[in-house]
Amino acid sequence: MKFLCILAVCALASAADDAPAKIGFTKSFPGSSPAYVSITLDRTGAVVYNETTDEDNAENLQLEDFATREIFVLAQKLDYFTRPVESGLKVAFMGAKSFRWESGNQKNEVKFNYSVDENAADLWDRFERIAESERAFMELKRAVRHDKLGVMDALNATVDLWDRRRLVGETQLLPLLDRIAGDEVYMHIARQRAAELSEAIRAALKLPSA
Numbered sequence: 001m002k003f004l005c006i007l008a009v010c011a012l013a014s015a016a017d018d019a020p021a022k023i024g025f026t027k028s029f030p031g032s033s034p035a036y037v038s039i040t041l042d043r044t045g046a047v048v049y050n051e052t053t054d055e056d057n058a059e060n061l062q063l064e065d066f067a068t069r070e071i072f073v074l075a076q077k078l079d080y081f082t083r084p085v086e087s088g089l090k091v092a093f094m095g096a097k098s099f100r101w102e103s104g105n106q107k108n109e110v111k112f113n114y115s116v117d118e119n120a121a122d123l124w125d126r127f128e129r130i131a132e133s134e135r136a137f138m139e140l141k142r143a144v145r146h147d148k149l150g151v152m153d154a155l156n157a158t159v160d161l162w163d164r165r166r167l168v169g170e171t172q173l174l175p176l177l178d179r180i181a182g183d184e185v186y187m188h189i190a191r192q193r194a195a196e197l198s199e200a201i202r203a204a205l206k207l208p209s210a
Helices: 002-018 065-077 118-146 148-163 170-181 188-204
Strands: 022-028 036-042 046-050 059-062 096-103 106-112
Touching: 022 065, 022 118, 036 118, 046 118, 059 118, 059 170, 065 118, 096 118, 118 148, 118 170, 148 170, 148 188, 170 188
Parallel strands: none
Antiparallel strands: 022 036, 022 096, 036 046, 046 059, 096 106
């Protein structure tokens, strides 16, 4: 029995070592929308996005390889969050934020309100882009299912992110965009806008046309 227990412990340790490294970001900002955000990204590009602390409410998306690599490079430049990034400046409260690193048995976390470190600010912004993109996707999905007249507004918000180069994980949008573009239940201008964005995403990611 003791031997089996040792084997089980070793197996768990091996599984932890083999698990892909993860970078986490959280922001708690009561009164804002959303008031709470949690994002976890692993080296495969898999993202878990949540606006609550209940794991059952999480959304999953896939980040592009190049975007994933850039985020992990920034984590490396920040020494995997083993040093402070808080500026210490007297600035307005911008939300209680944290970066977290998990790799095997190594777990580091750093908390901050505002940072003047260029790498920390860049990483913070990249996670904000993930949050903005996922919220746009969730709103478009909701509109497609329950508010066909609201699809145009949701599309415009998504196109705005695309135009400002803040849209990430774009491939998750393609099935929704193609559905809108090919369904006459939606307004012609919405169908056209969806088709244009779909083609733009496919061209940027070098994917075949729909």
